[in-house]
Amino acid sequence: MTITEIAKLANVSKSSVSLVLNNKPGVSAETREKVRAIIKKYRYRPNQVAQSLAGGETKSIGLVTKEIDNPYFSRMTRGVNDVCSRLGYSLLLGCSEQSLEREREIIITMVSKRVDGLIICPLQSEDSDYAYVGDLLKDSYPLVVLGTVGSYTTNVVDIDNFQAAYDAVSYLIQKGHTEIAYLAGPVHSGHGKERLDAYKQALSDNGIPVQRSRIVHAKPYVAEGVRAGKELLAGSPQVPSAIFCYNDLIAIGLLRVLEERGLEVPGRVSVMGFDNIDIDQYLQIPLTTIDQPSYEMGKTAANMLIKQIAAGTAGARFEKTILPHRIIERKSVANIREPISISLLQ
Amino acid sequence: MTITEIAKLANVSKSSVSLVLNNKPGVSAETREKVRAIIKKYRYRPNQVAQSLAGGETKSIGLVTKEIDNPYFSRMTRGVNDVCSRLGYSLLLGCSEQSLEREREIIITMVSKRVDGLIICPLQSEDSDYAYVGDLLKDSYPLVVLGTVGSYTTNVVDIDNFQAAYDAVSYLIQKGHTEIAYLAGPVHSGHGKERLDAYKQALSDNGIPVQRSRIVHAKPYVAEGVRAGKELLAGSPQVPSAIFCYNDLIAIGLLRVLEERGLEVPGRVSVMGFDNIDIDQYLQIPLTTIDQPSYEMGKTAANMLIKQIAAGTAGARFEKTILPHRIIERKSVANIREPISISLLQ
DNA sequence: TTGAAAGCGCTAACAA
DNA sequence: TTGTTAGCGCTTTCAA
Numbered sequence: 001m002t003i004t005e006i007a008k009l010a011n012v013s014k015s016s017v018s019l020v021l022n023n024k025p026g027v028s029a030e031t032r033e034k035v036r037a038i039i040k041k042y043r044y045r046p047n048q049v050a051q052s053l054a055g056g057e058t059k060s061i062g063l064v065t066k067e068i069d070n071p072y073f074s075r076m077t078r079g080v081n082d083v084c085s086r087l088g089y090s091l092l093l094g095c096s097e098q099s100l101e102r103e104r105e106i107i108i109t110m111v112s113k114r115v116d117g118l119i120i121c122p123l124q125s126e127d128s129d130y131a132y133v134g135d136l137l138k139d140s141y142p143l144v145v146l147g148t149v150g151s152y153t154t155n156v157v158d159i160d161n162f163q164a165a166y167d168a169v170s171y172l173i174q175k176g177h178t179e180i181a182y183l184a185g186p187v188h189s190g191h192g193k194e195r196l197d198a199y200k201q202a203l204s205d206n207g208i209p210v211q212r213s214r215i216v217h218a219k220p221y222v223a224e225g226v227r228a229g230k231e232l233l234a235g236s237p238q239v240p241s242a243i244f245c246y247n248d249l250i251a252i253g254l255l256r257v258l259e260e261r262g263l264e265v266p267g268r269v270s271v272m273g274f275d276n277i278d279i280d281q282y283l284q285i286p287l288t289t290i291d292q293p294s295y296e297m298g299k300t301a302a303n304m305l306i307k308q309i310a311a312g313t314a315g316a317r318f319e320k321t322i323l324p325h326r327i328i329e330r331k332s333v334a335n336i337r338e339p340i341s342i343s344l345l346q
Numbered sequence: 347m348t349i350t351e352i353a354k355l356a357n358v359s360k361s362s363v364s365l366v367l368n369n370k371p372g373v374s375a376e377t378r379e380k381v382r383a384i385i386k387k388y389r390y391r392p393n394q395v396a397q398s399l400a401g402g403e404t405k406s407i408g409l410v411t412k413e414i415d416n417p418y419f420s421r422m423t424r425g426v427n428d429v430c431s432r433l434g435y436s437l438l439l440g441c442s443e444q445s446l447e448r449e450r451e452i453i454i455t456m457v458s459k460r461v462d463g464l465i466i467c468p469l470q471s472e473d474s475d476y477a478y479v480g481d482l483l484k485d486s487y488p489l490v491v492l493g494t495v496g497s498y499t500t501n502v503v504d505i506d507n508f509q510a511a512y513d514a515v516s517y518l519i520q521k522g523h524t525e526i527a528y529l530a531g532p533v534h535s536g537h538g539k540e541r542l543d544a545y546k547q548a549l550s551d552n553g554i555p556v557q558r559s560r561i562v563h564a565k566p567y568v569a570e571g572v573r574a575g576k577e578l579l580a581g582s583p584q585v586p587s588a589i590f591c592y593n594d595l596i597a598i599g600l601l602r603v604l605e606e607r608g609l610e611v612p613g614r615v616s617v618m619g620f621d622n623i624d625i626d627q628y629l630q631i632p633l634t635t636i637d638q639p640s641y642e643m644g645k646t647a648a649n650m651l652i653k654q655i656a657a658g659t660a661g662a663r664f665e666k667t668i669l670p671h672r673i674i675e676r677k678s679v680a681n682i683r684e685p686i687s688i689s690l691l692q
Numbered sequence: 693t694t695g696a697a698a699g700c701g702c703t704a705a706c707a708a
Numbered sequence: 709t710t711g712t713t714a715g716c717g718c719t720t721t722c723a724a
Contacts, residue, residue: 002717013695018719028693043481048458049404050717052395053700060438060459068427074420081414081441085448090455092406093439095427102431109436112394113406135389222624252628278568282598284630348701359711364703374709396701399716 001044010038021046052114060090061305062110064103064120068095070220070249071277072294073121076146079298080119087306089116096121098186098219100128107132117142117305117314122149124190140315142308144301147190155308157301157321161191164290164325165198168244168272171327173206176337177242177270181214183228183254185246192217192246195274199244214240218250225253233261239269241336248273248280248289255285255332266334276328286330293323347390356384367392398460406436407651408456410449410466414441416566416595417623418640419467422492425644426465433652435462442467444532444565446474453478463488463651463660468495470536486661488654490647493536501654503647503667507537510636510671511544514590514618517673519552522683523588523616527560529574529600531592538563541592541620560586564596571599579607585615587682594619594626594635601631601678612680622674632676639669 003021007014012031019027020035027035038044052058063080065073077093084091092115094106103123110118118136122145130150136143137152144155172180182199185192200210213235218228228250233239245251251273255265263269265285273280273289280287300321308314349367353360358377365373366381373381384390398404409426411419423439430437438461440452449469456464464482468491476496482489483500490501518526528545531538546556559581564574574596579585591597597619601611609615611631619626619635626633646667654660 003719004717014718015695015720016693019694022719026693031693045454045458047399047460047717048455049395049398049460050700051719053393053399053702053716054718054720056700056719058395058459067424068414069417069420069424071415071417071420074415074417077439078413078415078441081439085440085452090459091439093423093427093437094431095424106431108391109394112391113404113436114393114395222628252625256628279598279625279628282568282602282625282630283628349703350701360702361704361711362709368703372709377709393701396716397703399700399718400702400704402703402716 001042003046006035006038006042006044009042010035057116058114059088060092060113060115061117061119061302061309062092062094062107062113062115064094064096064106064110064118064122066095066121066123067097067220068093070247071279072247072275072292075277076121076294076298079295079300080302081298083299083302083306087302089306096123098123098188100125100188104132107136111136111141117144117309119144119146119301119305120149121146122190123188124149124193125188126193127188137315142305142314144305146297146301149190153318155304155318155320157297157304157323159292159297159323159325161194162198162201164292165195165244165274166202167325167327168274168290169199169202170206172242172244172270172272172333173202173208175242175270175333175335178208179214179238179240179242180208181216181232181236181240181243183225183232183243183245183250184215184217185250186219187217195246213237218246220247220249222249222253222256225250226257227253229254229257233257239263242270242272242333244272244274246274248275248277248287251287251289251332252283255283255287259284266332270333270336272333280328281330285332288330288333289328291326291328293325296323347388349392352381352384352388352390355388356381403462404460405434406438406459406461407463407465407648407655408438408440408453408459408461410440410442410452410456410464410468412441412467412469413443413566414439417625418593418621418638421623421640422467422644425641425646426648427644429645429648429652433648435652442469444469444534446471446534450478453482457482457487462655463490465490465492465647465651466495467492468536469534470495470539471534472539473534483661488651488660490651492643492647495536499664501650501664501666503643503650503669505638505643505669505671507540508544510638511541511590511620512548513671513673514620514636515545515548516552518588518590518616518618518679519548519554521588521616521679521681524554525560525584525586525588526554527562527578527582527586527589529571529578529589529591529596530561530563531596532565533563538592545590559583564592564599566593566595568595568599568602571596572603573599575600575603579603585609588616588618588679590618590620592620594621594623594633597633597635597678598629601629601633605630612678616679616682618679626674627676631678634676634679635674637672637674639671643669
């Protein structure tokens, strides 16, 4: 079934059919009804690739995540999907999974497929010059970044990663910890860098020396948390009293190692995560963490993107939305302040 | 940049450019090089929507899941995505989220967008006549179903849901439980129905009466597990010794309720889940469950689909792959057999 | 209000 | 080996 056949069946021209298809004025009520009847009868659906070619828009947007099976990203994806489907857009999904090359390929493919806009969770490596982002920006391609890409100015939706990590470490310090290790995220990660910087800064600001042996990088998976946890324990002269983690998945892996080693949490070691994924509260030791509103971030990014697509204002001015983070206190962090400090405070 | 412009710049015809673009024979090495140089110089990328319209394929497939933020589905999605990206296909994602209407819309939209094939995790309600599946099948549309759709014959990838649930309940019985409740899945779910049937059958086969008050339906979310768990406890004259759950998310919610009520697991109540999502092993009480190889299922479905697309054999013959399930024993189920039974067995 | 015709950017017959 | 031509199924002028 094509528009030509429908036109023939209805004894009208293709243009008339097109007008009723798109609910545009210019056809008599009579013709409209006649065409509608035929369309209904044959259950005709316009070919959207032809519409896209002729009309210049695909009614689809691309979402480039890192790993879709990380609860943080799947909730974000749900947020994006919810607004897309409500607003009549389809979602093209890509996963870069720690590969800059994949990230580049995905974006190129999506642009070749002419998605109307792009939402990117960038890998943010220092190895990357983000040339492709520059190209997109040069073409005023509708784009929202969940994070930051080098020094480019673009639309962004994010939390204040530096402040969030700073708050986390400060919280640990406030609870009396001074020997604080960090299971840092991937080396090639902008968020990873910001959080690492914040960790160091928070220590320095409190007169605590930063020790290289207390920092171990890990990819954002549970298994990596296990690996990095072991590495940390093996490399440290003494077990730290608290360990901050790049994300909850790593923290969960660490918790496992700690249990194996008989290191009680939070009795012997305190653990703090990042993201606040659903399961944190159901863990053996409910995890104290930083809440990142992933679902909201996805929704916000999609709304921002589609608004600009609809208005045709992409590239004109950029928006930046920083969503609030907050500390979620649960059971994995102990207060080890000296009683004397407490009495002094009172 | 269009193919016409490239042709002009290279002083050749569009067709020649098209031939080198698609690595087809019919152009001299010389021309090929010349064209390649121009393409590279201008970083030209063919417009895939035009290619799709002319060529008849979009190099993209559609995946219709239920909820993307369920770890079971996000791992499956990763499986699908991994093979798609390796084989040069893009992934269009849709989430039906318990709505038959949404499911229908998603499929219609994806077909309008001319995806080369569809992978569907169907809602499988009895309210649905699967008319759209019938239409797809009639058109020999490449289709793989993760589950079953009514009485239609199609390609399927699944586990044996009946057997898996039967095994789970049998396992519970074997551990000495006779008062076994079931937190069943959504009412409108084929898998839900199969598992419920298996639960009833396993009880009957062991001479245990099926009681309506021991069956509570729940949607596949943690919060629903909490709700249904409370309902079960409120509605039962006495607390069952074991509770089987439609999926792990529901089980996790139930675990929470049980803890609140001071009902020790597995001391007082045993709990068994379904899916074996990543976190099960990290829960306060590591969850005994049925492993469903979601990642493999996604990969298998995608491979099956793309194979048929490439071979052009969709609709000719159908394939069915039933992947193995297995019981994962952890800590949430207690053996409450009488010592005497054990001695009798020995 | 309607229809004819051009064009979106590509592929694929078919000639040359 | 190359170029010309005719579509693919739609939208959108522009005349009628």
